[in-house]
Amino acid sequence: xxxxxxxxxxxxxxxxxxxxxxxxxxxxxxxxxxxxxxxxxxxxxxxxxxxxxxxxxxxxxxxxxxxxxxxxxxxxxxxxxxxxxxxxxxxxxxxxxxxxxxxxxxxxxxxxxxxxxxxxxxxxxxxxxxxxxxxxxxxxxxxxxxxxxxxxxxxxxxxxxxxxxxxxxxxxxxxxxxxxxxxxxxxxxxxxxxxxxxxxxxxxxxxxxxxxxxxxxxxxxxxxxxxxxxxxxxxxxxxxxxxxxxxxxxxxxxxxxxxxxxxxxxxxxxxxxxxxxxxxxxxxxxxxxxxxxxxxxxxxxxxxxxxxxxxxxxxxxxxxxxxxxxxxxxxxxxxxxxxxxxxxxxxxxxxxxxxxxxxxxxxxxxxxxxxxxxxxxxxxxxxxxxxxxxxxxxxxxxxxxxxxxxxxxxxxxxxxxxxxxxx
Numbered sequence: 001x002x003x004x005x006x007x008x009x010x011x012x013x014x015x016x017x018x019x020x021x022x023x024x025x026x027x028x029x030x031x032x033x034x035x036x037x038x039x040x041x042x043x044x045x046x047x048x049x050x051x052x053x054x055x056x057x058x059x060x061x062x063x064x065x066x067x068x069x070x071x072x073x074x075x076x077x078x079x080x081x082x083x084x085x086x087x088x089x090x091x092x093x094x095x096x097x098x099x100x101x102x103x104x105x106x107x108x109x110x111x112x113x114x115x116x117x118x119x120x121x122x123x124x125x126x127x128x129x130x131x132x133x134x135x136x137x138x139x140x141x142x143x144x145x146x147x148x149x150x151x152x153x154x155x156x157x158x159x160x161x162x163x164x165x166x167x168x169x170x171x172x173x174x175x176x177x178x179x180x181x182x183x184x185x186x187x188x189x190x191x192x193x194x195x196x197x198x199x200x201x202x203x204x205x206x207x208x209x210x211x212x213x214x215x216x217x218x219x220x221x222x223x224x225x226x227x228x229x230x231x232x233x234x235x236x237x238x239x240x241x242x243x244x245x246x247x248x249x250x251x252x253x254x255x256x257x258x259x260x261x262x263x264x265x266x267x268x269x270x271x272x273x274x275x276x277x278x279x280x281x282x283x284x285x286x287x288x289x290x291x292x293x294x295x296x297x298x299x300x301x302x303x304x305x306x307x308x309x310x311x312x313x314x315x316x317x318x319x320x321x322x323x324x325x326x327x328x329x330x331x332x333x334x335x336x337x338x339x340x341x342x343x344x345x346x347x348x349x350x351x352x353x354x355x356x357x358x359x360x361x362x363x364x365x366x367x368x369x370x371x372x373x374x375x376x377x378x379x380x381x382x383x384x385x386x387x388x389x390x391x392x393x394x395x396x397x398x399x400x401x402x403x404x405x406x407x408x409x410x411x412x413x414x415x416x417x418x419x420x421x422x423x
Contacts, residue, residue, distance in 0.1 A: 001028045002416060005040050009048030009377060013055060014350040015366035024053060026373040029416040033369060048377055051410060054349045055365045056088025056374030058356040059327065060149070060178070060255060061231060061303035064090075064121070067108065068097025073308040073394050075109065078327075079118035081306070081392040083420035085327040086376035086409040089120040089357070089364050090306075093153040094131065101126035101137045103145035110146050118419045119412075120374075122360070124149040124178060127166050131155045136162060139169050148360040151178035153231060154278070156213055158184065163217060167226025176227040176253070176359060181213035181238075182279055190318050192280040196265045202318055205280050207235040214238050222250035229359060230254035232305055234279045236289035243298045253359050255303040256290050258333040259324055263287075263399065271399035273320035277307070291342050294351065301356040304330050308395030324398045328386060332405035335380050339406075345380075373416040382408035 004026040011022040011034060023038035024031065064078035065071075073081075075092075082090050092109055094100035100109065106123045113121030125142035129135045131152045139150055150166060156179075157163045163177075170177045182205065189203020197204045214230055221228040222245055230242060233254045245252045259277065264284050267275040275281060293299045307323025314320045334348045343351070353376075357365030364374055383406050384390060386398070412420035 003027050003040060003043035004046065004413070004416060005038060005043035006046045006048050006053055006377065009051050009053035011053045011367065012346050012349045013367040014346055014354045015055070016368055018367070019346055024367065026413070026416045029373055031367055031369050031371050031373050034367065046377065046411060051377050051379050052345070053375060053377050055353040055367050056376050056412065056414065057086045057352045058089045058365055059087050059304050059306070060091045060301065060356045060359060062090045062092055062306040062327065063095065063308065063323070064092050065308065066096065066112065067105070071394070072310055075112045075121060076116045077392065077394045079113065079116050079121060081327045082119045083412040083414070084392045084409060086331055086378060086412055087119060087327060088374035088376070088412060088414045089122065089362065091122050091124050091148060091360065093151065094124050094126040095154045099126050099131050100124065100147070101129050101131065103141050106142060106145040106147050119414055122146065122148045124151050124153070126150070127152045127157055127177065128162065133157050133159055133162065136165060139166070139175070140173060143173055143175050147175070148362070149176050149178045149229070151180065151231070153178065153180045156180050156182050156184055160216060160220070164220050164224060167220050167224040167228060170226035171224055174361070176229045178229045178231050179213070179217050180231050181210045181217065183209045183212050190276050190280070191268055192265050192282050194265055194283055196268050205278065207237065207282065207286070210235055210279050211237045211241065215241050218242065218245040218250060218252050221245070221252055222248055225251065227251040227253070232257045232260065232279060233290065233299065234260050234282045234286060236286045239289050239293045239298055246298070253300040255301050256294070256299050257305045258302050258326060258330045261287065261290055261337060262333055267399055268317065273314045273317045274324070274397055274399045276317055276320050276322050277324055278322040291337065294337070294343050295347065299351070300359060302330065302334060302351045303356065308393050309397045310395060314397050325393050325395055326398065328392065329398060329400050329405065331378060331409060332407040335407035373413060375413040376409060377411040378407060378409045380407050382406070384408050
């Protein structure tokens, strides 16, 4: 049986409140032992002195564009990008072509990911057929096919009755509803309302477009007992809404995109269409509220919303496709917040691994003895640049392209097997 011994790394595991210099022994696909000093002559050795050893990251929000738009990304390229960023599990959104609204499409994603065999790729099923917002999918059969969440991501469910029924089913079958909160009767443009829209004349996607659906669906979760997970939270009022309903005992969780923690609306002036994302980059006030919500527990996790697009789709700001790639830049962004004292390193691991695994109820996000050996080893101080040589995605739509980043994944281990090693 294959044995892997990680020596002298700074082990951080929020699931067991563990932080310190330890050895970690992997046997087969399981964590065998964590101790101050382990001697195992038959094991392959990884010297992790000066490096951080943590549970493999879990991303609840990625777009691998497979099936249907594989010129942007596919399950293989997306998986390579994921493990290069330290992610051992990702949840694929259903806005594919065809959408993941039937068991056979969900099974296609799962089977192709198993063939690629780099990271766990779990599908999210659509809430409504064709993601058209008119008729619920068979959520029971989608769960049986392997879907770990339901969402019409990119297309908000405007029908309150449909969303209420989806949350009632969520309560019955124990699968969360992931919620893209943007009222499409209000969110009609490409930037947030404020300085940028005033100076450029671009149509807006104002904060209230997000806030009204956030509030509606937190209310529905409160009354139905269903679990709603608010995707890519961006507004100060949205933070207050989530916090209020958590205090009320509603099953509400939320995620923040790393980009929304470091980039404000002014990034549009520097990066143009590369800074276009739905919901848009917000004001400095919103950014500060999101950062505060990381440390006080209001925000449960960070999720990249990795959204690859081809170059020709990111032309003029007003007509460009919204979204940024983010799997390889998430760690450097979050480490920058650690450096600034916004969060601790242990809190960062909780946001990127332990909590997202808990939200979808999978046996990941932990280094407890006997658990599945999904591990990331990273150097928090190594500097690098995301460019043609280091990028693993098929696309390169990010404002951070060619910028110096700090924090590099050195090893990603999935099921006890090294799936990424930085040279």
